[in-house]
Each structure stands twice: as C-alpha cells, then as structure tokens.
Amino acid sequence: MRLSQVRKKGKVKIESIDQSLKERLSVFGIKEGCFVFVSSIRSCGYHVVICDDRLVALPYHVLKGMTI
Amino acid sequence: MKNVAFVGLPNTGKSSLISKLTNKELYVANFSGATVEVRKYMMRYHHKEYCLMDIPGTMDLIYQREEEKAIGTVLENERIDLIVQVINSTQLKASLPLTLQLRNLQIPMICLLNFSDEAARNDLHIDTVKLSYRLCVPVLMVSAFNKEDTQRIMDCIEHSEENVVYRPLYNPETDVLFQRYAQIHEMKKAIMLFESHYPQRVLLERERAIESCMRYVTGSMTSSNMKTLKIDQFLLGTLLGKLVIAGSIVFSFIVFLYLGLLLSEVAGSGMDYLSDVLMGRMNPSVFRDFLSDVVFSAMGSLFSFLPLYMSVSAYLAVIEESGMMARFLLLSERMMRSFHFNGKSLISFMIAHGCNVPAVDYASTMEEKQMRLKTILLIPFCSCSARLPVYLMFASVFLKGKAVLCAALLVLLGIFCVLLLSELLECIHPIQSSELPVFELPVYRKVHWHMIIRKIMYQTKGYLVKLFRILFCVFAVVFLMMNVPVDSISLFEWISRHISSLYLPLGFGESWIYTASLLPGIIAKEAVAGTFVMLNTVYPALWIDDLKINLIYLVYVSLSLPCILSCAAIKNKLGSKIMLQSMILSWCISYFVSWLLYQFIMFF
Numbered sequence: 183m184r185l186s187q188v189r190k191k192g193k194v195k196i197e198s199i200d201q202s203l204k205e206r207l208s209v210f211g212i213k214e215g216c217f218v219f220v221s222s223i224r225s226c227g228y229h230v231v232i233c234d235d236r237l238v239a240l241p242y243h244v245l246k247g248m249t250i
Numbered sequence: 251m252k253n254v255a256f257v258g259l260p261n262t263g264k265s266s267l268i269s270k271l272t273n274k275e276l277y278v279a280n281f282s283g284a285t286v287e288v289r290k291y292m293m294r295y296h297h298k299e300y301c302l303m304d305i306p307g308t309m310d311l312i313y314q315r316e317e318e319k320a321i322g323t324v325l326e327n328e329r330i331d332l333i334v335q336v337i338n339s340t341q342l343k344a345s346l347p348l349t350l351q352l353r354n355l356q357i358p359m360i361c362l363l364n365f366s367d368e369a370a371r372n373d374l375h376i377d378t379v380k381l382s383y384r385l386c387v388p389v390l391m392v393s394a395f396n397k398e399d400t401q402r403i404m405d406c407i408e409h410s411e412e413n414v415v416y417r418p419l420y421n422p423e424t425d426v427l428f429q430r431y432a433q434i435h436e437m438k439k440a441i442m443l444f445e446s447h448y449p450q451r452v453l454l455e456r457e458r459a460i461e462s463c464m465r466y467v468t469g470s471m472t473s474s475n476m477k478t479l480k481i482d483q484f485l486l487g488t489l490l491g492k493l494v495i496a497g498s499i500v501f502s503f504i505v506f507l508y509l510g511l512l513l514s515e516v517a518g519s520g521m522d523y524l525s526d527v528l529m530g531r532m533n534p535s536v537f538r539d540f541l542s543d544v545v546f547s548a549m550g551s552l553f554s555f556l557p558l559y560m561s562v563s564a565y566l567a568v569i570e571e572s573g574m575m576a577r578f579l580l581l582s583e584r585m586m587r588s589f590h591f592n593g594k595s596l597i598s599f600m601i602a603h604g605c606n607v608p609a610v611d612y613a614s615t616m617e618e619k620q621m622r623l624k625t626i627l628l629i630p631f632c633s634c635s636a637r638l639p640v641y642l643m644f645a646s647v648f649l650k651g652k653a654v655l656c657a658a659l660l661v662l663l664g665i666f667c668v669l670l671l672s673e674l675l676e677c678i679h680p681i682q683s684s685e686l687p688v689f690e691l692p693v694y695r696k697v698h699w700h701m702i703i704r705k706i707m708y709q710t711k712g713y714l715v716k717l718f719r720i721l722f723c724v725f726a727v728v729f730l731m732m733n734v735p736v737d738s739i740s741l742f743e744w745i746s747r748h749i750s751s752l753y754l755p756l757g758f759g760e761s762w763i764y765t766a767s768l769l770p771g772i773i774a775k776e777a778v779a780g781t782f783v784m785l786n787t788v789y790p791a792l793w794i795d796d797l798k799i800n801l802i803y804l805v806y807v808s809l810s811l812p813c814i815l816s817c818a819a820i821k822n823k824l825g826s827k828i829m830l831q832s833m834i835l836s837w838c839i840s841y842f843v844s845w846l847l848y849q850f851i852m853f854f
Contacts, residue, residue, distance in 0.1 A: 206688060207688065208309075208310060209309030210309070210344075210688055210690060211343070211344045211347075221479050221482075221483070222483065222487065223479065223482050223483055223486050223487045224487065225486040225487055225492070225580070225581065226492075226580060226581050226583065226584050226585075227583075227584045227686050228486075228580055228686070228689065230479070230482060230486065230691065232475050232479070234341065234343040234344040235340060235341050235342075235343060235344065235475060236344055236690055237475060237478060237479070237482075237690065237691040237692075237693070238689065238690055238691070239688065239689040239690075239691055240688055241685065241686035241687070241688065243685060243686070244688060
C-alpha cells in the first residue's frame with residue numbers, strides 16, 4: 183500500500199522507498215524499515231509525518247513513492 | 251592555531267553557539283539553512299588562537315544536496331584539528347548517523363547536545379557519561395542561552411586530544427572481521443575497505459549502534475511534537491488556520507513596518523533638530539556647509555533608515571523564532587512554485603515593500619543559489635516605503651482623491667514586473683523543477699527577547715559603519731556637484747540638463763528638473779520628492795503640466811534604479827558584478843516600460 187493512500191493517522195512501517203527518493207529522504211531520517219507517525223495534517227500538497235522526533239512535511243509525489 | 255569546524259544537522263544552533271563563544275553577532279534562525287556559506291571567526295582562549303568555522307547544516311557526508319557540499323570542500327582544503335558536532339538534544343537519533351560518519355574521518359571530535367533547556371522542559375534525559383563512553387567522544391549537554399556553558403565548551407575544545415583513533419562501533423562478531431582489515435591497513439583505509447566490502451552488514455551495524463546509543467535516552471519529544479501537531483492540525487489543516495497564519499504574518503509585518511516608519515520619522519526629525527542647533531551656532535563658511543550638507547545629511551539618512559531596518563529585522567526574528575515562518579513557507583511553496591519562486595522569495599518580496607535592504611539580506615539565506623540570485627535581482631522592482639511619498643506627492647497634484655489608488659497601481663505594477671521577469675528568466679534559463687521540496691517543521695518555540703535583540707544587533711552592526719561610509723561619499727559627491735560651477739551654473743544642473751536628453755523618448759526629458767530629481771533618488775527614494783519640490787519652487791516654469799507625462803515619470807521612478815543602500819546590500823551579499831547587473835537590469839526595465847507606456851498613451 184502506498185503511503186499516499188493512508189487516510190488514518192498512526193504509526194506505519196516504511197517497507198520500500200523509490201530509488202529516486204531514497205537519497206532525499208535519508209537526510210530526514212526516513213529510510214526503508216523505519217517507523218513514521220502519519221498525522222492527519224494535509225495541507226497545500228503536503229502531508230506531515232513524524233520520524234525520529236522530527237516533524238517532516240512530505241509532498242504527495244513523495245508519499246506516492248513510499249510503500250508501507 | 252587550532253581550526254575547529256562546527257558541524258551538524260541544519261537548525262541545530264551552530265551559529266548561536268559560535269556567536270556565544272566568540273561574542274560576535276551571527277545570523278541565526280529557527281529554520282533550516284540560515285547559514286549558507288562557511289564562515290570563519292577568530293578567537294583567543296587561555297592565550298591560544300582558535301579559528302571557529304561555521305559550516306552550513308549537513309545531514310549526511312555521502313548523500314549531499316548542492317548547498318550541503320560546503321563540509322566536503324572544508325575537509326578537502328582545510329586542516330581541521332577538531333570537529334564539534336552540534337546536536338539538537340531533542341533530535342538525537344536523527345543526528346547519530348552523521349556522528350558515526352564523522353568518527354570515521356579520524357579527526358578529534360566532541361559532541362555538543364544543544365537545546366538542553368528544551369530537552370529538560372520536555373522531561374528528556376540523556377545520560378551523557380554513558381553516551382560519551384559508548385561513542386568514545388566527549389559529549390556535553392549545553393544551551394546557547396546559558397552563559398556558564400561557554401566556559402565548559404571552550405575547556406572541552408582546549409583539552410580535546412590531538413591524536414585519536416576511533417574504532418567503528420561494531421558488535422564483537424563484526425569487529426573480529428574488521429580487525430583483519432585494521433591489522434593490514436591504517437584505520438581510515440581499513441574502514442573504507444571494510445565498508446565497501448560489507449555495505450549491508452555495516453548499515454545494519456550502524457542501525458544497531460544508533461539503537462544502543464538511544465538506550466541512554468529516557469523520555470521522548472513525543473509530547474512536544476504532539477503539542478506542535480495539535481496546533482498544526484488547526485493552523486495547517488483548516489482554511490481558518492491558514493488564514494490565521496497568512497493574516498498574522500502580514501498583519502505583524504504591517505505593525506512592525508508602521509513602528510519602524512514612526513521611529514524613522516522621529517530619528518530623522520531628531521537629527522534635523524540637532525543639525526539646526528549646531529549649525530545655528532557656527533558662522534557661515536564652506537566648512538559649515540560641508541558639515542551640514544555632507545556629515546549631518548549622511549547621519550540623518552542613516553539614522554532615519556536604521557529604525558526601519560531594525561524593525562523589519564525584529565519582525566523576521568519573531569516569526570522565525572516562533573516557528574511561524576516555516577509554516578508560512580510551507581503554505582506558500584506550491585503557489586510560489588507556479589511563479590517559479592519559492593516560499594522564501596515571497597517573504598523577501600513582502601519585506602521589500604517595506605525596505606529593499608533587509609529583503610536582500612533575507613533572500614541571501616536561500617539554500618538554492620540560482621533562486622537566491624534571481625530573487626535578489628528582482629527585489630528592486632518592489633516599491634519600498636520610501637517611494638510611496640513620491641507617488642502620493644505627484645498623484646495628489648493631478649488625481650486629487652485618487653492618489654492612493656494611483657500609488658496602489660504603481661505597487662501592483664512592480665509586482666507584475668517581478669512575475670513577468672520571472673517568467674522570462676525561466677524561459678531563458680530554467681532553474682527549478684515544479685516538484686515540491688521536503689520540509690522539516692521546527693517545533694513552536696517561545697520567542698526569547700534577548701535572541702531578538704541579538705539578531706537585530708547582528709543585522710545592524712554590520713551595516714552601521716559601512717553604510718555611513720557609503721552615504722558620506724555619495725553626499726560629498728553631491729555637495730561637490732552643487733558647488734562646482736560650470737558655465738555659470740552648478741555642475742549638478744549642468745549634468746541634469748545633459749542627462750535629460752536621454753529621457754526625451756519618455757516625455758519628461760523636456761524639463762531638466764525631472765531628471766535632476768532622479769539623481770538624489772540614488773541616495774534615498776524619498777529625496778526625489780524633496781528635490782523636485784525645491785527645484786520646482788526655483789523654476790516653476792519647468793513644471794510639465796501634463797497628467798500623462800507625470801504618470802510616466804512616476805512609473806519610471808517606481809521601477810528605476812535601487813537606492814544606494816540596496817545596492818550596497820546586494821554588493822555585500824553577491825559582489826559588485828551582480829550589483830552592477832541588478833542596476834543595469836532595473837534601469838533598462840524601467841526605461842523600457844516607461845517608453846512602452848509613453849508610446850501607448852501618445853497613441854490615444
């Protein structure tokens with residue numbers, strides 16, 4: 183299931199990340215196998231998640247590139 | 251001399267700590283990427299020289315964005331004696347991958363866990379002794395706001411070991427495997443070879459090492475993050491919240507701007523009064539005129555500019571420190587991308603409508619180099635508050651009750667030019683994709699008044715002497731031009747008469763007083779109105795009694811050359827070449843638009 187399809191807030195495990203996004207996301211601590219807390223905040227093309235105690239706003243195209 | 255590199259993730263307080271250690275005011279902010287280039291600061295401690303290097307935020311030593319490559323350049327070209335990794339205590343886990351990478355460089359290092367006060371507030375406890383033992387690196391809990399920590403940090407820097415060998419933090423089984431490499435090669439090469447031969451195992455070991463380090467942390471930031479999320483739920487998640495963010499950003503800007511303008515007025519009047527009192531006691535002489543027209547005029551310009559500049563800086567500091575800036579950037583990013591800008595460009599253009607100088611300063615904190623350049627080049631097209639009196643003065647003569655509407659249209663014309671030029675520049679040289687970037691949102695923080703003062707001091711100190719020098723030189727040149735006679739008229743009038751032919755295609759070149767009024771506008775835009783009134787009183791016959799011509803003149807003034815202070819700011823941030831390009835661009839555009847408008851008006 184793509185992360186962009188998640189509608190409910192809660193903790194999810196990132197199973198895989200598209201190769202093109204891996205580099206960009208690793209700098210925010212988001213890697214394959216890590217847990218992120220998906221919030222219900224969706225705004226202006228962004229979805230806010232918490233990873234390693236950091237609030238990160240992910241654009242929808244990035245969410246589509248991650249499976250849980 | 252010991253070279254100390256301050257490294258860490260963005261927004262961990264590297265600049266704040268260096269500022270505290272060196273007692274120098276640096277630009278600091280509660281958002282990622284406040285520092286965009288490596289800066290060096292010299293200091294002495296216990297009779298020893300130290301060079302503290304402020305390196306832009308780095309997330310990873312291997313995967314780096316363009317703006318993060320500064321650390322690589324420093325490591326390649328500089329002799330680093332000590333690495334100080336600044337870590338946000340509340341985000342330790344996120345910083346540990348970089349810690350492990352930095353250890354591999356085999357350069358002595360210490361870790362500073364910054365924001366200890368914030369960690370304490372959130373009941374987050376880190377056992378620094380055990381963590382230090384695990385990492386084999388000195389670890390200190392510090393706060394940039396705590397004076398006593400300065401001594402502790404400097405003592406730690408002073409006594410850091412010169413020759414250290416950091417063994418990777420592998421488990422016993424992997425360590426035995428690594429030992430074989432370490433016996434044959436020196437440590438750095440052994441690590442490199444081992445990592446390239448066993449990448450998956452190393453990755454796993456790193457994760458384990460991070461997990462083992464996190465055992466020394468009790469509590470978490472969850473409660474603080476949840477509080478922030480709850481606020482964001484309303485502010486970012488609802489239409490009303492978005493309006494609240496946008497409204498508070500714009501409203502607070504208007505308040506700070508109004509306050510700045512008020513203080514500027516007071517400071518300007520104060521300087522005028524002081525000048526009148528002192529000059530009144532002196533006998534008329536060339537020296538008195540020089541003192542009045544050059545020294546006091548330069549000081550008057552400087553002191554009427556400073557309050558405005560300081561209030562805009564205070565505004566930026568408040569919205570940055572509170573965490574509102576990052577939210578506003580997030581909300582505006584998508585909209586601004588469609589105009590080929592980013593969120594920070596919007597803030598810069600908004601500030602530019604108050605004063606171009608702080609706008610240039612703020613735009614220079616953009617991570618993307620080309621976006622920074624584009625925004626700074628287009629800032630002069632935004633009508634600053636100094637141009638408003640000129641618009642209102644001219645418009646009130648012709649349009650009476652519609653003067654404000656005319657001023658508003660001229661401001662809109664500036665915005666239109668910015669958007670049009672952005673589109674043109676994008677066609678010529680595309681600089682960005684339409685994809686939105688990933689954002690990190692800082693938690694909402696209480697705004698510390700001393701932090702605001704520190705930021706204002708940092709912003710102002712750098713300008714005070716430099717600007718006075720520039721203003722003094724410009725006023726001295728104007729003074730000379732006014733007093734040197736050429737063909738029985740002043741050099742100023744002679745130049746104005748000759749330049750006016752250049753403006754014949756725009757209509758207002760027929761009268762030299764229009765051109766003459768443009769020249770003092772280089773010092774400050776308000777001076778255009780003042781000079782025009784003065785010249786018009788002396789030469790009333792030279793007034794062009796035509797609404798169309800005066801409107802074109804206003805259009806030219808609204809888009810023409812930035813003032814000398816803006817030019818100085820551009821030179822300060824991007825060098826004289828870009829400053830020159832900016833001046834040429836704004837002059838050409840203002841001339842072309844005015845000419846186009848003249849042709850259009852004359853057609854009807």
